[in-house]
Amino acid sequence: MALADKPKDAHSIAESQLSKIIRVVFMIAFNAGALWFIYQAYSKGFYQIAILLGIIVVFFDVIFSLKKGYPFRWMAFGLAFMLVFVIYPIFFTLYIDFTNYGDGHLLTKEQALVQIENATYLPATGKSYDWTAFKSDNGEYALWLTDRSTGETFLAKPDEEIQATKPGDPGVGEADAKGVPQSIEGYTRLNTLLAAADKQLPNIKFGLAGEEGLSTVQVRSPNEAAELQIRYLYDKEADTLTDQETGRVYYDKEGIFTSTDGRTVQPGFRANIGWKNFINFFTSPALRGPIVRILIWNFIFPLISVVSTFALGVSIAIMYNEKDFPLKKLIRTLLLIPYTIPSVITILIWRGMLNSEFGVINRILNAVIGTAPRWTTEPIWAQIAVLIVNLWLGFPYMMLITSGALQSIPTDMYEAATIDGANSWQKFRSITLPLLLVAVGPLLIASYVFNFNNFGLIYLFIGGGPAIVGASTQAGHTDILISYIYKLAFESGGRGVQYGLASAISVVLFILVGAMTLFQYRFTNMWEEVSENA
Amino acid sequence: MIFNKHGIIAANFKHTQKEKSMKKSVLFTAIFLIATLVLGACSQPAPAPTAAPTEAPTEAPKPTEAATEAPTEAAPAATLRIWADDTRAPALEKLAPAFLAEYNVALNIELKSSLRDDFQLAAPLGEGPDILFGIPHDQVASIVANGLAAELDLGEKAAQFVPSTLDACKYDGKLYCMPYATENLAFFYNTDLVETAPTTWDEVVEMGEALKAEDKVDYIMAVTGTTYDLYPLYTAFGGYIFGKDANGNWNDQDLGVDSEGMIAAAQWLKDQLDKGNIPADWDWANNHALFETGAAPFIMAGPWALDRIRQSGIPYAITNFPAGPAGEGYPFSGVQTVLINEQSENKLLAQAFLTEFVATEDTMTELYNVGQRPSAFISVLEKLDDADLIAFGKAGINATAMPAIPAMGSVWGNWDTSILLVRDGKQDAKTALKEGAEKIRALIANPAYGMVNVPGSYQDQAGCEAAWAPECAATQMSKNDEGLWVSGPFALKAGEYEVKVALDGNWTTNYGVDGEANGDNYKFTLDADGEVDFVYDEATHLLTINVK
Known part of the structure; x- marks a missing residue:
């Protein structure tokens, strides 16, 4: 035994040394690469990203060099990605809150x-020319200039005085139709595009500056060269x-x-x-206006959605939990379909079906009972329509999670209840529901929070409409906070794109949702107590 | 029992962990190594020792791309990155080889679905294209305001464009985009059902109701939207969005959303709806289907719908808009344009590309062929032989260019809401449009709308955060019984001061010495600490400064 173990130990030590070497090499490479990234980010002015990368590098170095950091090696990537894609955006949002980032203030x-420093102007006395570029073999440029007002022609070279020259002069070829010489000795004539392909051309100053009455000429556009000055x-x-x-x-x-x-x-x-964004938000007509109504609906909408989807999901799950339910597998598969189709498509289909004028639902209703609700224009029907669509979208998920939980409830409990003479409703109330809630309670909260911010449904289905009559901003009866904010910050309901304001509002929203989640986790504790009693 | 079990599992796990850890760390190391190498290699800047370091990475030509695009040529002298929409991108793709062959400049065309939004995100980061192809002129306004559009100089080529299309590209008198096509709505009628085109909206109703009485149609007209799509109706009744000032610029203080004509037109729509003459749902696609199936004899549609109407096989003709109480209606006109990224390093080349290559009859004809819109290039427009497009041109002869001012952004949503409230019977036309207009005015004019102020160097002593603050409420003026605006007295220290008059809490409208708009500052001096008050006459724009 001991003999057999020994070579194995030696082997593993060798392996660890090899891995140590690889690790050091890797760390050097990683640090070098990361430093280069940091330098790039820093030199381009993205200081936050540079700092973030720095933190990650230090973090990785500590973890991969210290023994104590060993357990973290498995999580290093996850933590790094979380830092980059979760924590950083949160801090970035917090930072944007306090800026006016948005239309009119996009650049750093x-x-x-x-x-601004590149802006130039043509002084009142400055001359403006048509130009043609010539290039020598060693890459030097010469410009053939035609004064726009007098028609005089000049030859300009960098750091040389601009010479009045005519086609046919020594070293200058004959003029073409435009009055530009076809050739200049030592230079090749370039067409405008070829000349323009050189990024440096607009920066070259032709002529000699500094002395009285002399100024340099720069290319301003494909048509014009002028005696430009920095503005x-x-x-x-x-x-x-x-x-x-x-x-x-x-x-x-x-x-x-x-x-x-x-x-x-x-x-x-x-x-x-x-704090201007926050002050603007709290003092704007947006808040004085329909915000209370929107908030109330924002709490009601997810509540009814969760309750209705849960109720339907549970009922279906219980139904096919019965052993002798016919065509169980087929029905279960069919019922999952709404969950498997992308919700964007489902929402748009429902939008068409519930169209008041041309929708299939209203046509049938009109044919059968002679009247149909106006889904898109009556506030209460619009809200009902949103809830119906969300029920359709949400119940398969509830069905899935509850059918799993149902199977974990011990059957002997039901047997005991049957012996005690309980009817089905009593069994459901006292056994099924409490035990189900223990298992799926946290998922219900997640579902509530998700629906609290269910922008996709509200926005795609009805755009928040119909409009609230007399509201001081553009707000609709089905608008939830997030869709309302979107309208204010990005759409034509506001003043163009305002990332700063939008960030400020989303921070307020984050505090709201956070408080709500915290509050509801108290309720989960309550459920846990229920489970203990059960 | 369970506790023990857990203990065992944990122990086992630890054991296996140790064995696997070696392999794992090697694996991780390898992945990391590869990752760093790949990342490092990708973003390595091209060695360009002579050029400035910031320009180096983008300046280097991409040899691999050049090789695939032009196997026989040497590397192109430069590359132009172009973003275009799905109509224009294929046309440009077709032109790229010719351009490369002639000028040795490669075109790198990328297809984008939401050009403006993508551009506004990418350009400030230095990742935008050199050229943005296919932007409606009214979207150019915000790009210009964000400093992302380069000023253009078309030189002598400018004379070859339809002048009104060039005007649409001008902001503050400077040209920021190059137009290539125009578009506007026109009036369609079903030639099977209607023999002669109606010339007034009364005739539209008359003809439509006659057809409806014979049960030939369901509605007298299809309605495809609430604002833009109905604009020719609103204008026929005298409605408008923004008035123009004496210089022909849009005046955002003259909002016509609640003008008499707009209200009358909205009321007309509601009346027709109540009579069952128009559908209660104004969905674009549904209403196009009404016209294309013959269920409605009239529709107002744009050239973008021409293809689907042609394909539906319904016999149609295109004509001018019917007249209303205020004369013949006219549509909004849009101009499709090209612009150059201000952040681009190839601005000169991009301009040369536009003037030398795009602003030519060949390219403009190609763009016309794919876009099916009347060209903005005169020589191509003159050769226009498509009867439908000629009819579109006639219907749009009096069109007003879509106002390309930032205030327009506040109009669409609120205007739409007001019209919908009228349509759905929630409010009468007058109240709905008045309330909608008030919301727009509040957004345009900001909270300080109507404020008269005397911003100046004294303000920090008068309770303001800083000097020269036109929005500071502490120095705001109030109107006295004589109709003059007064403020003060303010207690000031001895010294020299300068002031000006500003309206609406910003500098947009301001008056200086002699009541001159944007004029020079007023100056006054206090020899000792004292008090100052101001009187402003809004009729003459003159400010009186009383020093005590």
Whole structure:
């Protein structure tokens, strides 16, 4: 025994040394790669991502080098992904809350400044030309310029004075139909597109600057080269822009450079605006308006949805839990179909079927009983329609989970109850339901929370409509908070896309949902007590 | 028992764990190694020692792509990335080889379903395309406001475009997009049921009711929407969305959603609905089906529906819109455009591509063939020989370009809601449209709508957070009995001050010295600490500063 064990031990030690080497190599490679990523993120101004990556790198290094971190090695990937895709977005949302990120403020300040500092203007005395580019073999450019006002022609080269030149002059070929020489000695003529393919061309300054009466010419567009000047000077210390053309000074005011007399420099950029998004939300007509009505419906809708889907699911599960139910397997399979079809398709089909004018349901109802509810325009019927569709979408799930739980209830309990003379209802109330709730209680809460934010159904089926009469914002009778927020922050009910405001509202919503979930977990504890008694 | 069992299981697990851990760590290491290598290799920047480091990664041409696209050529001099919709992308794909052969520039065309939204997300991150192909002109407004569209210079090519389409691309007098096609609604009638086209809405009702009485149709007209799709009806009654100011720019303070004509038209719709003349559901597809099956003799539809109407086999003709109390109705016109990403590093090349290659008769004809919309390019438009599209052009001759101002974003939803409330009988036409218009005004004008203020360098001493705050309520003016606006007195320290008058809590409308809009600042000096009050006359826009 001992002999047999020995080589095995030696083998495993060797293996661990090998794995150690591999691990070190891997860690060096990983650190190098990660550092490069961090550097890239940092240099492009994505500081948050750089910090996040840094945290992950430190985390991985600790785990993979310390013995104590051993158990974490299995979870390292999961934790890293959670950090990147769950924790980071939460913090990012919290950060966006306090900015005016949205239409008009999409860029970062660095990006906006690059754009602003690249802006040029043509001074009143500046000349503007038509241009044709020529390129020498060693890559140097020369521009053939035609003054737009006088028609005079010039040859311009970088760092050389611009020369008045005519076609046919020494070294210059004959003019073509446009008056541009066909060739220039030492250079090849380029067509506009070929010249434009060089990204550096607009940055090249042709001519000699600095001296009195001389200024350089730059390519402005495929048609025009002009004596351009930089328009804005940015003072980093004072955080101000000065317009070189007018002398006006612009200050950074909540993400847009604004002068004291109200002129602005486009584009705006993301800026920290403190609690403004929250203040806007809590003081906006959106809150004074239909929010109470929407909140009430937001609590009722998931409640009825959960109760109705659970009731239907349980009844069906109990039905085919009976041994001698005919065609059990076929029916069970058929009933699962609503669950297997993508809900987007189901919702759209229901939307068509419940159409008041052309829908199949109303046509049948009209033919049979002579009247039909107006599903999309009457508030109460719209709410019922939403609940019906959600019942259709939700009951197979409840059926699945309860049929599993039903089988785990010991049959001897029912036998004992039968002996005691209990009827079926009593058995259901005192045995089935309490034991079921123990098993599926948490799932019901999950279902409630899911339906609390069931944006897809509300938005796709009816868009939150029909509209609430007299509401101060665009709100509908079936709107839940999340669909209402969507309308306010992104759709035409508001003022264009406002990520900042939307984040602020979703944080408020998160607090609401979180509190609700916490509250309901208390109820699960209650159910656990029930199970102990049972 | 159970407890023991658990203990055993745990022990067993620990044992196997130890054995497996070696293999596992090797496996993990391998995966990680591969992952890092792959990631590192993918994002390695091309060595470009002379160029600035930030430009290096994108500047390097992609040899592999070039090889597949043009096996005989050397690597293309540059690549243009283009995002286009599903109609335009195939047409551009077709043009790409010719372009590569002629100019040695590769076109990298990517198909996108929601061009604007994708673009607004990608462009600020530096991942946008060089060119955005197929954007309606009214969507360009927000792209321009976000600083993502580059200014364009079409040079002498500009003369070859229909002038009104170029106007649709101008913001603040600068050109930001290049038009290539136009589109608008027109009036369709079923030639089997109707012999001569109706010229007034009264005739529409008359003819329709006659057909309905004979049981030939279910409805007198199909209705495909609430706002855009009914606009020619609203305008026939005198309705409008925004008025224009003296310079011909949209005036967002003149909102016509609750204008008399709009109310009258909404009432007309409700009357027809009550008589059973139009369906109670205005779903686009359902109502198109009504026309295409002959259940309704009239419909207002756009060129995008031409294919399905043709395929339905229903005999139809296209004509001008019927007239109402305010004359012949006119539709909104939309212009389809191309724009260049301001963040692109290939702006010059992209512009050259547009002016040299797209703005040519060949390319414009190709775009016309795939898009089936009247071209914005004059020489292609003149060759238009499709009778239907010519009729569309005639129906849209008086069309107003869809207002491309940010305020329009606040209009659609609320306008739609108001019309729906009228249709469903929840509110009468007047109340519904008035309330809808109020919501829009509140959104456009912001909470400070109607505020008159004197922002200036004194404000931080007058209870405001900072100086020059037109939205600060502490210095807001109020109207006195004589109809003049007054504010103050404010206790100020000695010194020089500058002020201006601003309306509605922002700088959009402001008046300076001599009541001049956007004029110079008013200046005043306090030799010692004292009080100042302001009087503003809204008739002359003059501000009087009283220093005590």
